[in-house]
Amino acid sequence: MIRTEVLVVGGGNAGFTAAHAASARGRAVVLLEKAEEHAAGGNSYYTAGATRIAHNGFADIADIVDPDERHPVTVVPPYPAEHYAADLAKVTDGRNDPDLTKVLVEESQETLRWLNKRGLRYRLMYERQAYERPDGSYLFWGGLHVGNTGGGEGLIADHTRVAAEEGVVVRYGHAVEDLIVTGGAVVGVRYRTTGGCVGEVRAESTILAAGGFESSAEMRKKHLGPGWENAKVRGTPCNTGTLLEAALAIGARAGGDWSTCHSVAWDALADHNESNRALTNRLTRQSYPLGIVVNNRGERFLDEGADFRNYTYAKYGREILEQPDSIAYQIFDATLRPMLRAEEYDMPGISVFEATTIEGLAEKMGVDATTFGRTVSEFNASIDRTTTLDPTMKDGRAARVKPPKSNWASPIETGPFYAYPVTCGITFTFGGLGSDTHGRVLSERGDPIPGLFVCGEMLGGLFSGNYPGGSGLAAGSVFGRRAGTIA
Template sequence: MVDTLTENHHDVIIVGGGNAGFTAAHAATVRGRRVLLLERGPVGMHGGNSYYTAGATRIAHGGLDDLRDALEPDERHERSIVPPYSPAEYAADLAKVTDGRNDPDLTAVLVEESGPTLRWLTRLGLRYRLMYERQAYERPDGSFLFWGGLHVGNVGGGEGLIADHTRIADELGTDVRYGIDVRDLLVSDGRVIGVSAVDPTGEVVEFRAESVILAAGGFEASAELRRKHLGEGWQHAVVRGTPYNTGRMLEAAIAIGADRGGDWSTAHSVQWDAEALDNASNRELTNRLTRQSYPLGIIVNTEGRRFLDEGADFRNYTYAKYGRLILEQPGSVAYQIFDAELRPMLRTEEYDMPGIGVHEADTIADLARSIGVPAGALAETVETFNSSIDTTNMLDPTVKDGRRAHVSPPKSNWASALATPPFFAYPVTCGITFTFGGLRGDSDGRVLRADGTAIPGLLVCGEMLGGLFSGNYPGGSGLAAGIVFGRRAGNIA
């Protein structure tokens, strides 16, 4: 007979089986702690938001030679230029994209520990590589130049990331259980002593531990909470990732005295295929329903007008905020427009697959009719844009080339005339990734009350830890924060 008390009592309970939760589990397990990881998703729907990512992980490093020991071998390395990316540059990028609203203590830990934490994970068995298809362009001489501070990603993307984490957890002997819907935190004398959950049979069960680490994501999968905290219209956003991040554990922690942390009014949101079937929480296409070659073309709304600067910066620094701007457009839909000269430069993994939303026509007028946009307005937009381009600089997507279109709004870089048929339009809407608001925690992940004191026995990491991001986000810093603060929480649990 199984001793239920022993089976359900552990040293550490982790709620959430994504990148941060698994990292916390590894850190606690290698310390000799008896760890139980509870994942709400059943097998086949597990992995949290991490499964749906491309695996991009932003770390500080000293260039390719510094990275080699952490990367899978690739013959292209000898033809690759990977600029160093210092902790100071990382911190500056975080401050730039958040307008200085990033927590300085959390930022300092992230930028200094991202590289060492990734190397620690590689020693455990996670596999990383250079992201050629997403963060570099092949130049005429056959070399590759990486750009935008984001160079490293997991082998196999998010799916490979979760597969590696799962394998490592199994090798370490971590107890991982799926389909466990944690509902509440158990508290005794002011200390968190476990969780109450519903198991796959519908039975309510309690799990006890000395420490509980919350890694269950934000509230992006709840239309009600999106509308409440992000504002009117956000209930219409498409959920890119897991359908299980409904904010329940955020509310459970707040109910026992946890303070809110970070910006609860903004979220990571991207341009997302508006016409593909099954475009929410798609386990097969995952991140490939994003449309991130937009800096090369123009984006128009359903009135045929541009409304943002597509070339304001490398896409790493703009993509996570442009979903919100599209949500604000009529019908919450926009169209990325390219011509035949630009089309071969688009990301293959996002723009070359069957079943995606795309319209093609030999004239701008026919393209407008295909997408239901006023033909005259779209023609005027394209003609005005084409005639305003400063051609002094050559088009070079590997640098901020200063090739500007002097229109309103301007296009600051990578402006190229849309003149060669056929023309292509990709319909996009707002795809929400995760919410920036979470719980207030210290740099080790201890959950804090409003008075700054820690709630004994309760820690937080991943998207549930608020304070790093606000309004915008540098690409790849979410997975990096997950491993850094997941490891920290696991080290003290």
Template sequence: MPAEETDVVVVGGGNAGFSAAHAAAERGRRVLLLEKGEPDQAGGNSYYTAGAFRVAHDGLAGITGLLDHDDRHAHTVLAPYPAEEFAADLAAVTGGRNDPALSAALIDDSQDVLRWLHGKGLRFRLMYERQAYPDARGRQVFWGGLTVGSTGGGRGLVEQHTAAARDAGVVLRHGVRVTDLVVEHGRVTGVAWAGGTVRAESVVLAAGGFEANPDLRATHLGEAWRHARVRGTPLNTGDLLVAALAAGAARHGDWRTCHSVAWDAWYPGNESNRALTNQLTRGGYPLGIVVNNRGERFLDEGRDFRNYTYAEYGARILEQPGGVAFQLFDATTRPMLRAEEYDMPGASVVVGQTLADLAAGAGINPTALAATVAAFNDSIDRSVPLDIAVRDGRSASADPPKSHWAIPLERPPYHAFPVTCGITFTFGGLRADVHGRVLDESGAPLPGLYVCGEMLGGLFSGNYPGGSGLTAGAVFGRRAGRLA
């Protein structure tokens, strides 16, 4: 039986894969998108996200045309986020290890690619519930460079991408686990799986990293990473990364680190939960303190806004005894926490009228916890006003110090939210140029092969500025699809 033929085959049905498919279809190419998941598993990691996109912009007026109408816009403070600030943030969180050419392409295209998607029917909104706090005048003040999200979150993003792809004539096929690349005379000419082969002029890989593969996690990240909880799709097992390397693709980026967050430790269904998706994240730690079961603090909870630190704190939690820690809040700070995370039905929490009660319920050393809280409270510079919408400099000189938003724990009841390490995606991937063409070890393109999304290495290392992943998937997906 002869192999099926098409112009472009895209492997992976998340945000990046769909963006590549849209761009190729625009050029009149016959596009086949192969998705590993069945329809009730589809969407890759994109489905599990909050739908956040980090984009350069010059303030609310410049992006209003992208957004669903919201009466709150009239009472919103949204500072410009210029390209220079985006670049500085990306360099800062990665320690300067981000690929400069890829980073420039990401930033330059960031707003334009959303306008392009918006033109295809995708909808966007301001993320008030995640990225804004009220100020004294009742205005909503956005912080941390992240403002825009997909209407309907990750689920809405995937649904809208799917509708746009079908409207454009893209053929979608679910339940296809592609395992191999077809290579003929040095050119990639198709893909293969158990029971099938497709020949194509171009192959675009958008199949995610290896975060759902415990063996590859242990090999590249370290043995302790076998015990991380998989936040997103269980289908990102690295098959196509292995196949591309075997075909001569070069590695790029940081294969030793990943995106990992504070994640509900005790919730019974805390892996790949399609019903709750991102709600199991616990991102309120800048307003409280975090301790391990020895009652010790081990990080600066207020080093920066959450979306500049959250992607590295999962790894710090994994280093603690049992891979578990506890976020602590009191009656002052508990009402400030995001409802979608901390008020979700079944959220794991221990409540105590005293710190001793809290320690007993959570399994924390009570003597050490009391000493830790007392030292923290006593070290706060209370002469600095608290302002949670800015980097306020209200610090605590405890060990370790807390740089901003130091609020004493002194009003019962006390709350302890148990958290563990939730892995999102791996940072190491394939080497490619700014158009998504996969390169070999000599730096030459591998004919017929493109990459985008989490399989593209070089953008992130050690940490990650929130919302950059979906933007990168769309930017490099579109770039790959425009050549494929």
């Protein structure tokens, strides 16, 4: 048996942040990670590291981002806390918990500063959230500006290094299977190692940071609905919902929306397109606002330009899953192709069809050429060409077809033409455990369960149906720190 003061279950961003916070108070901390060390890091490893924080413009955050020669010609608009809160309410249709939201938006920057002082590194995300303007300057857009240096890999490397410096004991290959309860309080966990050994860790406080249930096809089908068992798992295969079920079994309250999740457009045909630690986030296809998206009937089915991609990408995976055969194609022409994200559309082994004509492209896609040609022609003819294309803002350059394209409509008319096959990639589930704003897990009666805390993707209540890009890592940091501060 292992004894400690604070036990953290899960070695992603939230779990490590909780460990740092507990260690900073002089607490003895043990962190159990289900994966072996070579496969560790949870979903955080697979991210681009994007972290949404409130700030007052570039001058407010310049001291916490790595130097870059582009900084003098860069514009980073302010993103105040009230805008952050409004974005959360907008994309979730008001289903976000207001108390959790208030904490997140008000503590997001300060928490990042705290992590930066502990040794985590950040940068401006030029390749994902800015466009170079004709005068050579860079304009950031969409409220999301900062990310970890080195992406998710750099994030986990920094967390792991800092934890070692703090004396946090990290044990890999320890899958926690159950919670130990004595007198109504959680006093530890039972685990099984990858070698088959079983054991216990006893602790004064247990912080659950073991993710959602997106890696369990059975739980996806049960809670998200039929068809979700076919979604591709973007991140860790370890998030199977075991600890969620264990907490519910001892009387914890379910929190948030268990029927929806974060899901994106994901390379449909690439080899090894699940839990790919070499390519991680590069299998996403997020330049769709510039082109059009059609299903395998050759028809459009969503508004590609409804908003900046970081307000729509986390829900459009669901829209693709609902299409025939759960596949779609992002369509661009030669004029648009240079504007696509290089990290995603120039990656090795990418799935793409290319042809000099629309008819030839349809043939390679296996789509009816007549329907596809009509879709493209009607789209091209409906574009308001009196408005100039500007990808740095919602430019109102619309295509008035059904469904409409509200912004960034450009004709698909100059060969060669490109089609990128995409399916639904699931990132994490929005349902979790109910807690107060400090991460204390609540019982079904609404009382805190002594000794039990939650953070990261196991914390329910912030997101429903959709989420603003970068708010997941921010929430993991904020509520991980809060849980570790009182554990």
